[in-house]
Amino acid sequence: MTRFARILCAIYGATTIFLAWATVQSGTANSVWTALLFAAASIVPIIAWLRETEFSESKAATRANVERATRVRESAERRAIREAADALQHVCCERWWTSLGTDHAPTCAKQRRAA
Numbered sequence: 773m774t775r776f777a778r779i780l781c782a783i784y785g786a787t788t789i790f791l792a793w794a795t796v797q798s799g800t801a802n803s804v805w806t807a808l809l810f811a812a813a814s815i816v817p818i819i820a821w822l823r824e825t826e827f828s829e830s831k832a833a834t835r836a837n838v839e840r841a842t843r844v845r846e847s848a849e850r851r852a853i854r855e856a857a858d859a860l861q862h863v864c865c866e867r868w869w870t871s872l873g874t875d876h877a878p879t880c881a882k883q884r885r886a887a
């Protein structure tokens with residue numbers, strides 16, 4: 773949860789406490805409708821607090837998914853680079869590469885060995 777979200781949750785909590793206090797004060801003053809309105813209004817900051825918590829949890833889950841996808845992608849790239857490097861280890865000269873491995877350049881060490 774970010775600092776801003778924690779501040780918002782603290783504000784929501786303070787508002788709920790204030791509205792609960794106002795509900796009690798209205799109830800003791802025999803103002804039933806006002807007490808009911810304050811009680812109903814005190815639910816709104818609780819809903820906002822729950823939504824803020826849910827949002828920060830979904831944000832954390834999204835961040836974890838992105839990190840996991842990045843690790844998988846980097847692993848796949850590393851594997852592809854390793855396979856390409858393994859394939860290129862057998863390349864000795866350009867002619868061998870362009871002739872699909874059937875001939876070597878005159879200066880190639882493998883050409884001298886074969887000759």
Ligand SMILES: [Zn+2]
Pocket residue numbers: 864865866868875876877880881882883
């Ligand atoms: Zn060669």
